[in-house]
Amino acid sequence: MIAAFLQDRLEAKLSKLPTDDPKREDLIAQYQPAAWLEDAARRVRQIQAVTHALKAVHPDARGTNLFVEPSGMTPHAVVGSHVLGAGFASDVVGNAAALDVYKFLKLEVDGRALLDWLSEDDPAAVQALSDDETKAREWQSAFVGLVQARDEDVASHALAKQIYWLAGEDAADDAQYHLLAPLYATSLAQSVHEVLQEGRFGEANKAARAARREGREHEGVFRDYPALAVRKLGGTKPQNISQLNSERGGVSYLLGSLPPQWDLSVYRQFWGVTSVFGPVLMRYGDVRATLRALLRFLRKDPPSNMETRNRVDAYVDRLIDELVAMASEIRRSLPTGWTADPRCVLVREERFWLDPWRAEEDSEFRSGWLFMDWPAQIGHRFGNWLNGRLREHFKYVGEIEHRQWKKELLLDEDEAGWARALHELRTDLDAPHYIPTREGTV
Structure with missing residues (x-):
């Protein structure tokens, strides 16, 4: 050797x-x-x-x-x-x-x-x-x-970073400070680099990214690293920094670490809107891409068989997942009671759906929320919305499809599905554990 x-x-x-x-x-x-x-x-x-x-x-x-x-x-x-x-x-x-x-x-x-x-x-x-x-x-x-450790005195340098760190209780006492000399964790940087390189350029993630962009089903995991920055170490001579830095071409990745910022556009987009089943939903996540993929599939005039039904159901399930995720994000990002603002003109059932914690503070709102007729109305509105999108291209879409879309939403018992999320809300707000529908109870 x-x-x-x-x-x-x-x-x-x-x-x-x-x-x-x-x-x-x-x-x-x-x-x-x-x-x-x-x-x-x-x-x-x-x-x-x-x-x-x-x-x-x-x-x-x-x-x-x-x-x-x-x-x-x-x-x-x-x-x-x-x-x-x-x-x-x-x-x-x-x-x-x-x-x-x-x-x-x-x-x-x-x-x-x-x-x-x-x-x-x-x-x-x-x-x-x-x-x-x-x-x-x-x-x-x-x-x-x-x-092995070298037989030399530990030393810093005038060009190295140095931080005075308060180790005691009295900030006015200089003796209670430690002087820290932070070093670059090159082994950790290499590990991060390898993970991010695979996520950005690896074949598996490239395939997942393409499927996400085209609205196709994909069994793998898609990884994305927003707000990623690159710091170049060593300029034209990265080998002067270290061997691993040279192998990376001087690239040192920095993950986004800015604090969350309040996005006023998220708040404003609900003023004057009577329903989120429109531009609000179409702009969310992968809704538009999933709809395009569903339309491409249906335009091929697939045969009326189990495989076709399963494929359509899969697209609808993805739309429902996006709908549930959107509702969850709205609840997290907007303050409790935002639907009481005079600028909010959402229909009654969507206020119950998107601002449920208002029921803890508003007795009149709680009475309507507990009545539990609104989930079926959300299902009805979802069916109308999806039929409306499909009817732009296929005139034969009607009541049968509407009932199917509504049923898929209301019976979605997946871990992050509509029904599961509603069950959890009803438990938290001590509400009846059923979802009234025109066909019965869920």
């Missing part, structure tokens, strides 16, 4: 030289195992394995880097490097010209890096370095030093 690694690197260098170049003999001599390992054991001091790097804070900062395995960190409830476990990616900082030594030590044997075997004093790994045991032990010690 060692011989193959050295031979590959030698051939790469020789391929750039003419066959009669006198430097070829020198290169061949340099890449003999004993000679190269001797030189590598000397150069390994020029680099250091780290989990937390300083240069990412400022490229000209000079100070201490740290190598701390996640298992040795104090666990916290928030996400940090401690959650990485044993499969974390260590980084390397130092002289970029010595990074070939790190690549050598990362050679895998039986699924583990050569450096790991040497760190555990594996006899076979040590013997692979040299037949001379004294020389092999000397090189082993040098290579293992890559991940």
Whole structure:
């Protein structure tokens, strides 16, 4: 394995030289195992394995880097490097010209890096370095030093970040402050990078994204990371920051961390609107895309069989899911009692549906809410809305379809479905556990 690694690197260098170049003999001599390992054991001091790097804070900062395995960190409830476990990616900082030594030590044997075997004093790994045991032990010690604490004073730098942190109770007492020098958690950044790269460019998520855009069914999971920012570390020379930073092309992802902002447009869109079964619903989530997909399917004039009915039911179920999600979002984002505002002209049943907690404060509203005739009316309005959308393209849509859409909504007992959500609301508000409909009780 060692011989193959050295031979590959030698051939790469020789391929750039003419066959009669006198430097070829020198290169061949340099890449003999004993000679190269001797030189590598000397150069390994020029680099250091780290989990937390300083240069990412400022490229000209000079100070201490740290190598701390996640298992040795104090666990916290928030996400940090401690959650990485044993499969974390260590980084390397130092002289970029010595990074070939790190690549050598990362050679895998039986699924583990050569450096790991040497760190555990594996006899076979040590013997692979040299037949001379004294020389092999000397090189082993040098290579293992890559991940060991260096005998040097811990130091920060004028260009590094520093934070005074109050550790006591008296903010006026300077002695109660600790001076913190935060480092860049490069191993954690690498893990985040790998997850986001798969989410943004992985084949599985690309297929899910296409299905979402086209309104098609998809069994996989779609991942999206809104408000994602990219910070470039190292400029045109990302290798000056660290090895992993170089492999990422200097890209360091920053997740959106702004506080929630009140969207006045969400509040205003209900003023003067008599029903959400219109532009409000059409603008929500994937409603428009799902309707387009349903229309595309029906325009193909599919046969009247079970497969077609199941396909149509699946599209309608997705519309119901969006409807339930919209109602839940409205309840969360708008204050209790918003339907009492004079600017709200929603029909009675939609006020009961979208502002249920008003029943706790308004006795007249509670009386109407508890009567429980309004869920069937919501089902009726949903059927009218869907029929209206379909009738723009298919004139044969009528009462039979209307009853089917209404029934699907009122009997939706999925975990996040209409009926389940209504059952939970009725329990919270101590209301009757039934949904009146024109056909009976649900």
